[in-house]
Amino acid sequence: MNEVTTIGILGAGTMGAGIAQVAVEAGLEVLLHDPIAGATDRGRDRIGGFLARKVEKDQLTEAERAAAADRLSTVGTLEQLAAAELVIEAIPEDLALKRDAFRRLDGAAEPDTILATNTSSLAVAQIASATAHPDRVIGMHFFNPVPLMALVEVIPGPMTDQAVVDSVAFLARLLGKTPVVAADTPGFIVNRVQRAYYLEGYRILEEGLADAATIDDTMREIGFRLGPFELADAVGTDVNLAAGTAIFEGFYGDPRYRPSLVQRRVVDAGRLGRKTGAGYYDYAADGTRGLPWSGITAHAVDAPRMTPHSAAQIEARILAAIVNEAASAVADGVASPGAIDTAMRLATNWPDGPLAWGERIGLGSIVRSLDAFHASVPDGRYRVTPLLRSLADGGESFFAPRS
Incomplete structure (x- = not known):
């Protein structure tokens, strides 16, 4: 693959504009296009505003701002993006939309142009299959806000050429990011493991064992920047539910990933998080932050009356869930233990990676907790991953070679 000096970005919303901003600051030429009328210009103006604020904060000189702004060009059609050596698609999480975009890009681009998708939950293989050249299609998943978040998940599809993987990882580093390669499985690394953080919090609420504020405050007390409900509000409850539903369907309805009725109730009420x-x-x-919404409090009150969870019980359930999922x-071969812990620290600001944290707690203790939960809720959501049980039984570590 040729060295990347110009990238095209399809989609000028929050993610596309963020990717464009870090690219022009890194010295790359950027072609920006959004198919929605007026969106390309709004994206350009958004980037200009962010660059200007960096000058005000003494993070850029005026000369650096002007040079970065000059490296950004807008184009009127998707096909014009094909002049770039690499195109990153950052349009809404709709498989049909993405497949159509990749089909058109594939037809317009030179044979050695890399086509990357910023999907957070869709299978790269499904997107790549819309093209005649799936060997050049790859996932390049940035996190929001792009200028501040250090991680990029690099997701090869089953046909992706290794040279494409290497080029995208190199580009991520050029943009100041840490690339972590992940297998093309539902949720990749971060959205899959973080799903356990959300869902166990929702289950505790549904069971009437603690309210949202108690759960969130408990997790922040042990070092998490945001509790599961606060985090969902920051991400967007609609976005969170859509991602969770895609992962649940990707795992063929495995109860471990089943979305919560609490999520649906909040979204149906039009309460989409901080943005609303x-x-x-x-x-x-x-x-x-004010009080929890009475609508979810009422839902929890419908649960059978049980003794409320202590902070220690809340911690134990949520930590066991995320360690088990990691x-x-x-x-499943998604990534190595070290890569998974690195990804979770960088993307979520967790105080430690889940696997290292699990080893500090003790893998045997995690397994015993999960077995106890499974005995009371035997639907499979708390089944212990065989690898975790094997390491616990043998006193082994995720981070040491197995004999």
Whole structure:
């Protein structure tokens, strides 16, 4: 593959504009296009505004800002993006839309142009199969906000050429990011493992064992930047539900990934998180978190009356769930233990990777907790990953070679 000096970006919304911004700051030429009328110009203006604010904060000189702005060009058609050596698609998470875009890009681009998708939950293989050259299609999943988040998941499809993987990893480093290669499985690394963080919090609420604020405050006390409900509000409850549904379907309805009725209730009520001023919580005009929404409180009250969970019980359930899911990802060949822990630290700001944290707690303790949960809810959601049980039984580590 040729050295990448010019990239095309399809989609000028939050993600596309963020990718374009870091690219022009890194010295790359960028071609930007969005098929929605007016969106390309809005994206360009958004990038210009962010660059100007960096000058105000003494993070860029005026000369650096002007040079970066000059490296950004807008184009009027998707096909014009094909002049770039690499095109990154950052349009909505709709498989039909993405397949059509890749079909058109594939027809317009030179044979050695790399086509990357910023999908967070769709299979790269399904997108690549819309092209005649799936060997040049790859996932390049950035995290929001792009200028601040250090991780890029690099996801080869089953036909992706190794040279494409190497080129995309090199580009990620050029953009100041840490690339982590992940297998093309539902949720890749971060969205898969983080699903356990959300879902166990939702289950505790559904069971009437703690309210959202208690769960969130408990997790922040042990070092998580945001609790599961606060995090869903920050991401967008609609986005979170859509990603969770895609992962659940990708695993053929495995109960471990089943979305919560609480999620559906919040989304159906139009409470989409901080962006609408209301989600699991109500938010003041200055963004201060208010009380949990009474709609989810009422849902939890419908649950059978049980003794409320202590902070230690909340911690134990959520930590066991994320360690088990991370172990499952290792067992499925998604990535190495070290790569999974690196990805989770960088993308989520967790205080440690889940596997290292699990070893500090003790893998045997994690397994015993999961077995106890499974005995009370034997639908499969708490089944222990065989690799985790094997390591616990043998006193072994995820990070040491197995004999």
